[in-house]
Amino acid sequence: MRCDGLVAEVQDWAAGLEEVHRRIAGAFARAEPRARVLAYLRGLLGRLERKNGWTLAEAAGEVSPDGMQRLLRTADWDADAVRDELRSFVVERLGPGGVLIVDETGFIKKGSRSAGVGRQYTGTTGKIDNCQIGVFLAYATSAGRALIDRELYLPRAWTDDRERARAAGIGDEVGFATKPELARRMLTRALDAGVPVGWLTANEIYGQDKQLRVWCEQHGLPYVLATRSTDTVATVDWRQRRVRALIAEVPAEAWARRSAGAGAHGQRFYDWARIELLAGFDPGWARWVLARRSIPTDLGETAELAFYVCAGPAETTLEQLIAVAGGRWRIEECFQAAKNQAGLASYQVRDYTAWYRHITLAMLAHAYLSATRATAEKDDMRRDPLSSGARLRASAVGA
DSSP, X not given: OHHHHHHHHHHHHHHHHHHHHHHXXXXXXXXXXXXXXXXXXXXXXXXXXXXXXXXXXXXXXXXXXXXHHHHHHTSSBOHHHHHHHHHHHHHHHHOSSEEEEEEEEEEEOSSSOSTTOEEEEETTTTEEEEEEEEEEEEEEETTEEEEEEEEEEOOHHHHTOHHHHHHTTOOTTOOOOOHHHHHHHHHHHHHHTTOOEEEEEEOHHHHTOHHHHHHHHHTTOOEEEEEOTTOEEEOTTSOEEEHHHHHHTSOGGGOEEEEEEEETTEEEEEEEEEEEOOOOSSTTEEEEXXXXXXXXXXXXXXXXXXXXXXXXXXXXXXXXXXXXXXXXXHHHHHHHHHHHHHOTTOOOOOOHHHHHHHHHHHHHHHHHXXXXXXXXXXXXXXXXXXXXXXXXXXXXXXX
C-alpha cells in the first residue's frame, strides 16, 4: 500500500507539471518548441548533476543539444508571457497578502561575451568576480516563497558599447538602468497585475534609493527597507538627520527584545527600536527608522547595528515591522533552491534573450516545486506524519 501511494503521488506530480505546461502553452507560436519546453522543465526538475543544454537534451532522449539551444535562442515564444503565467500561478498557490522581496544574485562566468558579464561585486562569492548579476522579485507567504520576476543588470560598459551589446543580442532600445530602477520595473508589473501584496522588503542597495521609497508611497506599497547608517531622513521637526545619529539618542528602556523569526538554530532574537519620522504623502500613513541590535554572547563583544527605513499604515506595530524585516532571507532561500534544484545558474548561453528564457523557465520549475511542497505540507497536516509526501519530495522532485 505504501508503494502504491508513492506511485500515485509521483503520477500526481507529473500531472501537475503538465498542467503548468498547459498554462504557458499560449506563449509558444509553434508545436515543436511548445513540446520541447515540457522536456526542458522535466530536466530542470530531474536529478541531473548539471542542467545545461547537453544534459537536458540527453535526459529528453535527444542526440545533441541543438534543439534545447534553439529553444532558448531562436524559437518563437514569449518569455514575458511565461513570466506572467508564473506570477499568477504563484499567487494562486501560495495565497494572498504576501511580502514582495527584491534582491540580486550573481552568476559566475568565464570570458567577456555573455550579456552583462563583468567584474563586479556579487554576494554569491562575497567578492568582486567576473559574473552576470540578475535582479529578482520574490513573493512570500506563510505557505511558501518563489521568484516571480527577473531583470538582467547591464553595467555601463555594456550599454555604452552598442556594438558589443548587439553582438550579445541586446537591442539598441535597452539602455542603462540602476538596480533600483530595475526593481521599480518589476514592482510596477506586479502591482499592475493585481498581485495581492502586503509589504516590500529589500537590502541596502534598494533601501537607500529615495526614489524607490517615494515610488512605493505613491503606489500605496508599505515597505521595510534596509539602509546604511549614513542615510538621511526627515524627522518630525523637519530636520534632516542621519539614521545612525537618531538611533544613538534612543534611551536604553526604549529597546525591545524580539525574535525576527525562526532560523536554522532556533528563534533569532535581537533588540529593536523605532523612531517615528515626518509623515509622508498619505495622512493615514507613518514613516519610521527601525534599528536592530545584535545581542553579544561573549564578554567584550560589540553589538552590531542594522538600520531600516519604513513606511506604512500609521497603526502598524513594531512586531509587524520586525516580521517583515526578518523575512528578507526568504529570497536567499529561493536563490539557493532554484540554483540547486531547478538549474537557475546552470545555463551555458551568452545571448541576452536566451538568458531571460532560461532564467524564466528555471523560475517556473522552482515555483512548481514551492507550490507542490506547500500543497503537500497542508496535506501532511491532515494525515499521518510518516506519509509518503516527504519521500516524494526527496525522490521524485529531487528536494
